[in-house]
Amino acid sequence: MKEHKRIIFISLVTGLVLMVMKFTAYFLTNSNFVLTDAAESIVNVVASSFAFFSIYLASQPRDENHPYGHGKVEYFSVFIEGALIGIAGVIIVLKSTYSIFYPEQIHDLLLGAIIIGFTGAVNGGLGYYMINKGKSLRSITIEADGKHLLTDTVTSAGLVIGLLLIYFTKILWLDSVLSIGVGIYILVTGYKLIRRSVAGLMDETDFIVVSDVVKVLGEQRRDEWIDIHNLRAQKYGSELHIDCHLTLPNYFDLNRVHAEVKLVEELVNSNAGVQTEFFIHTDPCLPDCCHYCSMPNCPIRSEAKNEDIPWTMDKVMRNKKHYE
Numbered sequence: 303m304k305e306h307k308r309i310i311f312i313s314l315v316t317g318l319v320l321m322v323m324k325f326t327a328y329f330l331t332n333s334n335f336v337l338t339d340a341a342e343s344i345v346n347v348v349a350s351s352f353a354f355f356s357i358y359l360a361s362q363p364r365d366e367n368h369p370y371g372h373g374k375v376e377y378f379s380v381f382i383e384g385a386l387i388g389i390a391g392v393i394i395v396l397k398s399t400y401s402i403f404y405p406e407q408i409h410d411l412l413l414g415a416i417i418i419g420f421t422g423a424v425n426g427g428l429g430y431y432m433i434n435k436g437k438s439l440r441s442i443t444i445e446a447d448g449k450h451l452l453t454d455t456v457t458s459a460g461l462v463i464g465l466l467l468i469y470f471t472k473i474l475w476l477d478s479v480l481s482i483g484v485g486i487y488i489l490v491t492g493y494k495l496i497r498r499s500v501a502g503l504m505d506e507t508d509f510i511v512v513s514d515v516v517k518v519l520g521e522q523r524r525d526e527w528i529d530i531h532n533l534r535a536q537k538y539g540s541e542l543h544i545d546c547h548l549t550l551p552n553y554f555d556l557n558r559v560h561a562e563v564k565l566v567e568e569l570v571n572s573n574a575g576v577q578t579e580f581f582i583h584t585d586p587c588l589p590d591c592c593h594y595c596s597m598p599n600c601p602i603r604s605e606a607k608n609e610d611i612p613w614t615m616d617k618v619m620r621n622k623k624h625y626e
Contacts, residue, residue: 307358309435309444313451314350316428320421321347331414334401334481335468338394339418339461342454342488345390346425349383349450356443376443377502383446384495387453387488394485401478408468408477415465422458425451440541440576446495453491457484502537511535511542511576513615518573519566520613525596526550526562528587530613532621544570545581549623551597552586559584590625 321343328336356379429451436445464480467473512535519530533546550562567580587595589604594611597603611617611624 305435306439306441306444307354309432310350310354310447313428313432313447314347314354316424317343317346317350320424323417323421327414327417330410330417331408331465332406333408333411333414333465333468333477334394334398334406335461335464335477335484336414336418337397338481338484338488339421339454339458341390341394342387342457343421345383345386346450346454349379349386350447352379352382355379374503376441377499379443379499380446380495380502381499383450384492384497384499386492387450387495388492391485391487391489391492394488395482398478398481398485401481402475405474405478408474411465411469415462415469418458418465419462422455422462425458426455429453429455446498450491450495453488457487460484509615511537512544514576515542515544515570515574515578516613516615516618518570519618522569522573523613524562524565525598526554527566528591528595528597529611529624530618531623532583533618542576542578543581544578545583546618547583547585547621549585549587549591551595551600551602552588553602585623588623588625591623594624 321340324336324340324343328340356375359375429448432444432448432451434448435441436443436448460480461484464476468476468480512533515535516533519527528549528551530549531547533544536543548563548566550559554562563580563582563584566582567578570578570580592600592603592605593607594609595603595607617624
């Protein structure tokens with residue numbers, strides 16, 4: 303978690319510096335278009351502040367009240383970030399609409415474009431870095447913050463183009479019209495972040511992560527593992543929790559069952575790229591399993607194996623043995 307905190311802290315400090323620069327550009331130009339970027343920078347700082355707190359809280363050890371840890375707080379962080387972005391978008395659209403009917407004088411557009419262009423480039427580099435780090439560290443907070451910064455880069459690029467267009471064409475009402483367009487884009491970005499946070503809080507399956515786990519299980523599958531079914535996954539921050547049913551030969555003693563269960567967890571944690579905690583319910587095999595069981599020298603086999611059943615998302619997530 304130290305690296306998580308370091309990345310968010312860098313984002314927070316950078317956001318504060320760029321916010322001052324953007325508001326300087328706004329006061330120089332008096333442009334609503336510039337104000338859209340300056341207003342979003344406030345969101346960047348507030349969101350990074352809450353993200354820093356959420357990373358700290360998520361790193362705290364489990365306790366009696368939070369037996370699965372505190373990782374879910376990251377989804378609250380993303381929700382707040384999305385909500386703040388949405389509020390900023392609404393304010394920008396309303397103010398820009400007002401300015402169409404009651405325009406204000408704007409000036410020093412070239413200087414404003416230079417300042418905004420610089421801040422956009424900084425945010426773009428930092429955002430790209432944070433997205434890659436967020437994916438490698440399995441942190442939705444860092445990844446969301448990075449995507450937010452890339453959004454800011456896109457709006458900054460559009461802002462520079464718009465300011466140059468206004469400067470050379472002298473069409474002043476473009477300032478407000480372009481601001482409305484940027485505001486709508488910001489609203490859409492906020493909605494996507496809120497949608498993702500709600501999905502996490504509602505334990506919506508992350509099919510990309512689960513498919514990686516299923517792929518590892520299929521590739522590392524042992525003869526003793528007759529089938530896996532009723533697999534369900536929940537994410538708590540950077541940790542994945544999976545519960546499933548594992549069918550094993552019914553003549554295994556408790557020590558052998560324990561060893562196979564432990565091996566499943568070790569293989570996934572070593573190869574799937576995500577820290578995973580398993581809760582595995584073991585099922586004894588039945589005669590109906592024999593036709594797809596690969597167990598050699600089985601003393602209770604009722605028929606020879608005649609079918610290979612691959613482990614796919616559809617099969618492992620159903621609450622049925624594979625013969626059903």
